Every structure is written in structure tokens, then in C-alpha cells.
Amino acid sequence: MFKCGIAYPRCKWILPLLLLCAIIFDIIALAGSGWVETESGRDYASLWQSCTSVGGNEYxxxxxxxYAWGKATAALLIIGFIILIICFLLSFVALCAPRISLLRVIGGLLILAVILQVIALVIYPSMYTNDLATRTENYLYSWTYGFGWGSTIIMFGSAIFFCCLPNYEDEMLGNAKTKYFYTSA
Known part of the structure; x- marks a missing residue:
């Protein structure tokens, strides 16, 4: 017989793994050197510095x-990253022990981290193009900037799940029978 349903006790462990992926993406975004680059590759910038080619391989x-906006962007991303690490650690506490009320706290903290990172990821390109872009060529936002957005999207999805999981407390603790979507005889 084939049955298809959600096993909540096993499903809940996906959330710390998603937070771990968000942490890895944030580390790549914070440490990466290619947030912005020109089409020719003459200029590039990261969260920390902007480099221009002076000839050959020298920059x-x-x-x-x-710049004040540079400090603000870095501070917001780092604070969001610290909140993400705290949520990752709290997720193990909440999911190992039957403390379902802690899940909504984690969800709220993740929403705060998402707000901080969205503000930082919007400030950076707008202020970079105003203050540092030369306007002689087109600037492309590169893969490390994309990892910052990827981390933010994963955190947003995880926040929704952490806020919704307490609604399924009985299923998570094994007090309710599994509801199957499909059964075949």
C-alpha cells in the first residue's frame, strides 16, 4: 500500500538546514569581492572596497x-547575519526540546533580520551608482550580491515556516495521527 502525507517530526529538521544554507550564503556575500563589476571588467567593487584598473593587472x-552609506550597509548586513546565527542556534533548542512557543520568537527574529538585510541590499546599489559609478560603462551586479539576496529570501521563507509551525504542534510532537493526502489499496 502506498501512502503520501507529511511526517512533521522529520519535516521540522529541514528548517535548521535552510538556516545553515542562509548562513553560508551570507558568508559568501560578506566575504565576496564581486558585488559590482563593469561589463569590461575594468572596475569592480565589494561590500568593503571599490577597485579601478590602472593598467595591466594592477588595481x-x-x-x-x-562613506556613511557603506558603513550603514555593512552594519545592517552584519547585524542581520548575527541575528541569523542566533536563530540557527535557537532552532536546535526549539526543535530538540518541545518548546513550540520559541518557534514564533525565531520567526520574528528572522523577519527582523530580513528587514535589515533588505534595507542594506537596497541602499548599496542606489548609493553606489550615485557616488562611485563613473557612468562611462554599464555596471552589473554580480553573483556575490545575488548570494546576499538568496540568503534574505531563504530567511524570509524560513520565518514564515517558523511562524506557522506552532499551528501543527500536535502533529510535530507525535500526538496526532498522520493525515494522508493519498492512499492506494
Whole structure:
């Protein structure tokens, strides 16, 4: 006989794995060097510095931390990252012990981290193009900037799940029978 349903006790462990993926994506975004680059590859920038080619393989780099928006962007991303790590650790506490009320707290913290990271990821391109872009060529937002957005999207989805999981408390704790979507005889 074939049965198809959701096994909540096993399904709940996907959330810490998603948070781990978000942590990895955030580390790549924070440490990556290619947030912005020109089509020709002459200029590139990361969260921390902007570099321009001066000939050959030599680049002249200036710190983005000299600008207030650069400091704000870095601070918001780092605070969001710290909140994400706290949520990752709390998710093990909440899912190992039957503390279902802690799940909504984790969801709320993740929403706060998402708000901080969205603000940072919107500030960076708008202020970069105003202050540092030369407007002689087109600038492309690269893969490390995309990892920042990927982390934010994963955190948003995880926040929704953490907020909704307490509605299925009996299923998670094994107090209710599994409801099958499909059964065949």
C-alpha cells in the first residue's frame, strides 16, 4: 500500500538546514569581492572596497567604508547575519526540546533580520551608482550580491515556516495521527 502525507517530526529538521544554507550564503556575500563589476571588467567593487584598473593587472582600490552609506550597509548586513546565527542556534533548542512557543520568537527574529538585510541590499546599489559609478560603462551586479539576496529570501521563507509551525504542534510532537493526502489499496 502506498501512502503520501507529511511526517512533521522529520519535516521540522529541514528548517535548521535552510538556516545553515542562509548562513553560508551570507558568508559568501560578506566575504565576496564581486558585488559590482563593469561589463569590461575594468572596475569592480565589494561590500568593503571599490577597485579601478590602472593598467595591466594592477588595481587602485578605495574603501567604501569612507562613506556613511557603506558603513550603514555593512552594519545592517552584519547585524542581520548575527541575528541569523542566533536563530540557527535557537532552532536546535526549539526543535530538540518541545518548546513550540520559541518557534514564533525565531520567526520574528528572522523577519527582523530580513528587514535589515533588505534595507542594506537596497541602499548599496542606489548609493553606489550615485557616488562611485563613473557612468562611462554599464555596471552589473554580480553573483556575490545575488548570494546576499538568496540568503534574505531563504530567511524570509524560513520565518514564515517558523511562524506557522506552532499551528501543527500536535502533529510535530507525535500526538496526532498522520493525515494522508493519498492512499492506494
Amino acid at each position: 587602485s582600490c578605495t574603501s567604501i567604508m569612507d
